[in-house]
Amino acid sequence: MRPLLRLLGFFRPHLGWVAVAVAGMVGVAFSAVFMLFLIKPVFDEVLVNADQAVAVARAARADRIPQVGVVKALQEWFDVAKEELRRHLPSDRSIILLLAFLAVVSKNVFVYLGNYAFFRSGLGAVKDLRDRLMDALLAQSAEFYQRQPTATLMSRATNDVEQITNAISDRLSNLFQDSFTLLGVLAFVFSLHFKLAVASVIVAPLLVWPLVHFAQRLRRRAFQSQERLGEMNTVLDEVLKGQRVVKAFCMEAFEAARFRDATSKHFRANLRARKVQAMTAPVMEILGAAGFLALFAYASHLIGRGEMTVGTFSSFLFSLYALYAPIKRLNNVNVALQTAIASAQRVFQVIDAPVVVRDAPGARTFSGVRTEIRFAAVQFAYEPDKPVLTGLDLVIPAGQVVALVGPSGAGKSTLAQLLPRFWDVTGGAILVDGVDIRDYSLASLRAHIGLVTQETVLFNTTIRANIAYGQKTVDEERLRRAAQAAFAEEFILEFPGGYDAVVGEAAVRLSGGQRQRLAVARALYKDPPILVLDEATSALDAEAEAVVQRALDNLMRGRTTLVIAHRLATVRHADSIAVMDGGRIVEQGTHVELLATGGVYRRLATLQGMVD
Ligand SMILES: Nc1ncnc2c1ncn2[C@@H]1O[C@H](COP(=O)(O)OP(=O)(O)O)[C@@H](O)[C@H]1O
Ligand SMILES: [Mg+2]
Structure with missing residues (x-):
């Protein structure tokens, strides 16, 4: 934990940009949630004919009563915007579509702003770290270089710093970006329809579990297949290099059998890996469909009783979908973070190495030899x-x-x-x-x-x-x-x-x-x-x-x-x-x-x- 805190300390001179990045990410989260919110009016008010509109409006009144939290705030905001725009635009439909477009534009402007500010501070911090490392290297005495091979020090200044850069620019930026959006969307989902949200939370692991499980199995199988490939190549290499010996001893049939044995093993290992791979998508889809259909069944029950409109449910589904990618990405953050911390630790070790030959306190200035x-x-x-x-x-x-x-x-x-x-x-x-x-x-x-x-x-x-x-x-x-x-x-x-x-x-x-x-x-x-x-x-x-x-x-x-x-x-x-x-x-x-x-x-x- 300590190297992480110390690493974060390098962001201090760049706090201004960090603040801009946070503001940007909050903007992204708000715009994203507003986009999801607008899906409901798009379905209920834009994509319907006049008769349906009346029915929907009735249902919507029922739908509107339990509004709480995020959705309530958004609804109020949306009503005000609609009032304002009514003076300039011919119909509610065009107002809703315009607002949807504006939400998309604002989200992406914020994405750019947030990312730029994030990289600006992150890469700046890494630059400072590298400069600090160089200062430490230049201050070191011969005894230090004796203990630390040049290649190791090179690796500290290049590989390790690069690892930190990658963790910051790839993973941490995701963590940073996704966590705001994730929180926003979760708050939205729960205030949109609490019961449905709870039902989804119960169903969700059903979708995530096979993903994790299959990925693990695939990695293991792929590794085995790789090993068999190595064995096969060894035989190939020996036969090609030693082909004179093989001929001289009339060992062709023996070597052919040896190679067949290796290719069979490779074939089986490879096939096992492909089997897992081939199974992943279908299993995911079946389980996913089962989960979603269960949600649909529950939703149709709610819609039938007039507790919810099709628009609300659509908004809900899109929100679930919006949660999926960030959650999948966050899965990798921990690994990247651990790698970065290990790298930071090695870099700090070099920075902190005590300097043996150095100026005594109150050292005098040398000016030449007299005697x-x-x-x-x-x-x-x-x-x-x-x-x-x-x-x-x-x-x-x-x-x-x-x-x-x-x-x-x-x-x-x-x-x-x-x-x-x-x-x-x-x-x-x-x-x-x-x-x-x-x-x-x-x-x-x-x-x-x-x-x-x-x-x-x-x-x-x-x-x-x-x-x-x-x-x-x-x-x-x-x-x-x-x-x-x-x-x-x-x-x-x-x-x-x-x-x-x-x-x-x-x-x-x-x-x-x-x-x-x-x-x-x-x-x-x-x-x-x-x-x-x-x-x-x-x-x-x-x-x-x-x-x-x-x-x-x-x-x-x-x-x-x-x-x-x-x-x-x-x-x-x-x-x-x-x-x-x-x-x-x-x-x-x-x-x-x-x-x-x-x-x-x-x-x-x-x-x-x-x-x-
Ligand atoms: N950096 C070093 N680390 C450890 N031992 C060293 C180092 N440099 C020289 N030595 C050893 O110190 C001794 C003296 O070496 P050196 O001063 O280079 O001798 P010369 O210059 O007279 O040939 C040798 O035994 C050598 O192996
Ligand atoms: Mg010498």
Whole structure:
């Protein structure tokens, strides 16, 4: 129940339209009931000759005495309208027909109005829900995405929201529309002729029960038939695929018998389903006729005694008919509602998921590095009991390039992700000029860090927007300087449209090296004081690597940089090289110093053919 209430809460900003929708549906109910009411005068006063009219008028007087409730109100209203229209129209007949037509028109105008307003508020509420979900997704940290596979989240934002949309636009609109009409018509039926109404209520289940019963049986039988079809297809598939084997073993007769067996079973199951199907309509009609004929018998008795006119009875029959469709539709509402609630529950779970990495209360604004970035006894584990970093110490002096090397799986990428706080450390701290980065706001910290990784994500938009990603206005001069320094302009200008070419379109297929150069251009445009490069060239061939490396050299100039490298040759000129192993730094120094030490670095360098 709670998710439903919360879902309804999303209608709050759209209450104006909800009110219009309710008004529309009330209008529909009134017009529909008035249409049903007019059936009586149509039969008693329009569709009769003069003699009959006199007799009917006499009967009608008798008929009019017990008038109560809805019918009484309608009768009064109808009398007034008739009085008014008599001045303009020649006969009562034309007045009644005109009123009937007006009732039909008004009902349909209200149907349109009510539906429009209903969809307007319903679809608006769903849109708000979806936007709210996206906000929640964007606020989430890496740890959340670790637990929730992308496909699941996609399904929340698409399938589940779509389920809710369907429930609202198909079923709830019915529930909404039908319940007003249903109440109106029921009130009308009971005030039209109470005894007859009671008699109908007793007869009604007789008509509804077979409908439900047969539908259930049909579903069961259809399912069985479907299963047999599957078995049959299996045999067919095996024989077709294995036809050489069948021939080689002279198994034709055996397979033919096997298939006959399957087709017979399918035939019987299918026939059983069709039998139920064939039986439904006739049984319904017979039972329906029995019910209606009983009603007719009772009605003829009432008409004979002058308690009711043919018109009243017709009005009554049409009303019963008008009840049938809404009741049938309401039958499905519960299922749709349950589906929508289940979907809403899943959507709210995502919206409510706690955000682990977030701003501390009163977080400070980060403004750059003055002396150093320091990793102090940093510990980190993705999962408890599986430590990745075990007390790591590392200093990156402002403006310097520190390289991080080590075997694959050592935790280098993990370390790189801690700096922009994609994850928070589980022990120790990362300090910038002595201040814990957790004391800074996420937005200000990340605004000062540039990140280039092995995998570059480009968005399905122009090259320009990809380079100036996140900037509201694009400075053309700065854009071109960034692209030039990243050696990207040379290929960008070859695309049709140049900077306005859209990434991902057929004409704009980018090689790995080109993607990395765009990533470098993006970082250059952002111009952050801190830079993290995580194996930005490892996926490239030697030729592409050379040009991207030159682009990276341009990017690193004057920035405090942590560069992770797989190939040692790319970092031999770094100010300092730290070697990581077993979750901590095991050696640190310049290329020359580390070679002289003869430790892990020298071993790696030898493996990569850098030492003779
Ligand atoms: N998202 C993650 N969830 C769980 N374990 C991870 C995740 N990313 C990396 N690891 C594990 O952490 C360790 C370090 O990985 P990583 O930092 O990628 O190493 P490197 O970049 O040095 O190759 C590895 O054992 C890896 O399996
Ligand atoms: Mg890595």
